[in-house]
Amino acid sequence: MKLKKTILLLSGSLFFALAGTSVHAVDEADAKKLLKDSQCGKCHDEKRNKKGPSFKKTAAEYKDKPDAMALITKNLTQPHEVEVDGEKVEHAVVKTRDAARIKNLAEWILSR
Numbered sequence: 001m002k003l004k005k006t007i008l009l010l011s012g013s014l015f016f017a018l019a020g021t022s023v024h025a026v027d028e029a030d031a032k033k034l035l036k037d038s039q040c041g042k043c044h045d046e047k048r049n050k051k052g053p054s055f056k057k058t059a060a061e062y063k064d065k066p067d068a069m070a071l072i073t074k075n076l077t078q079p080h081e082v083e084v085d086g087e088k089v090e091h092a093v094v095k096t097r098d099a100a101r102i103k104n105l106a107e108w109i110l111s112r
């Protein structure tokens with residue numbers, strides 16, 4: 001009897017451990033909030049190309065690259081020049097320094 005109880009307890013914690021992993025999946029609401037707060041929507045949409053490529057297009061382009069996360073993270077955090085309507089402008093960076101939020105946004109973009 002005692003053993004059965006232990007097994008039940010163990011499988012119970014295993015369940016919570018696994019459920020915990022899936023909860024860690026991309027936080028869509030926070031990704032969207034960060035995009036909004038950083039005013040990325042002026043030039044990017046999830047599915048539609050605007051002045052910049054849609055995140056769906058970016059995800060398709062990067063999905064087979066082993067260093068996709070590093071490249072996207074750099075793109076989101078380091079100012080660099082891009083061309084908008086034939087003019088060179090400085091690309092915006094996200095309005096946070098929280099590495100976890102930046103990682104979450106990069107994962108969200110790559111999973112479009």
Ligand code: HEC
Pocket residue numbers: 035038039040041042043044051052053058061072075076082083084089091092093094095109
């Ligand atoms: C003024 C318009 C503009 C704003 C604002 C802007 N972007 Fe961009 N973004 C672009 C353009 C144009 C490109 C394409 C650069 C290229 O193809 O070389 C780009 C490229 C990107 C890429 C990489 C696409 C690729 O294929 O390499 C990502 C990711 C991205 N932007 C995310 C963001 C995020 C996140 C924000 C907000 C912090 C943001 N952008 C704000 C215009 C903008």
